[in-house]
Amino acid sequence: MWQAMARAGETSDWQAPELARYATGNALTTITRSLYADHFNHVVSKGAPRNNPAVTAVDPPDAPTTIRLSDCGDSTNWLQYKEGTNELVDNSPGGHRRIYAEVKKQADATWKVEQFAVEGLGSC
Incomplete structure (x- = not known):
């Protein structure tokens, strides 16, 4: 999901079909709203996050x-x-943030992120 969001963020494409491949419900709404706001404000993302999730519960x-x-x-x-520059929007250098996510099996047997929470910079 995060890699799909990073690719969509290169052009702030809130309608990128790939997003719905990995996210649904609240997670998809959160991502598309964020990307739409970036589009509206002429902001793009460069690079990609690094993730190493671990399973904390199975139900x-x-x-x-x-x-x-x-x-x-x-x-x-x-x-x-x-957009169109190498000027950072925020002077924050990025960093580590605690992320929690809930992934659910869908009716078509695929797994999608339904909700997630991202804590503040330096939370892990």
Whole structure:
């Protein structure tokens, strides 16, 4: 999901079809709204985050339909710029943030992120 968001962020394409391949529900709404705001404000992203999620819970244990993940995402090399420039939008260098996500099995047997939360810079 994060890699798809990074690719869409290169042009702030809030309608990128790839986003719905990995996210649904609140997660997809959060991503598309964020990308739309970037589009509206002429902001693009360059680079990509680094993630290494770990499973923290599986429900139900015998035949999972929900998986909870935790991660310490690294946005050091995934920054926002004013469109068409190399000028950073925010002087923040990026960094590590705690991420929690809930992934659910869909009716078509695929798994998609339904919701996530990202804590502040330096939270992990």
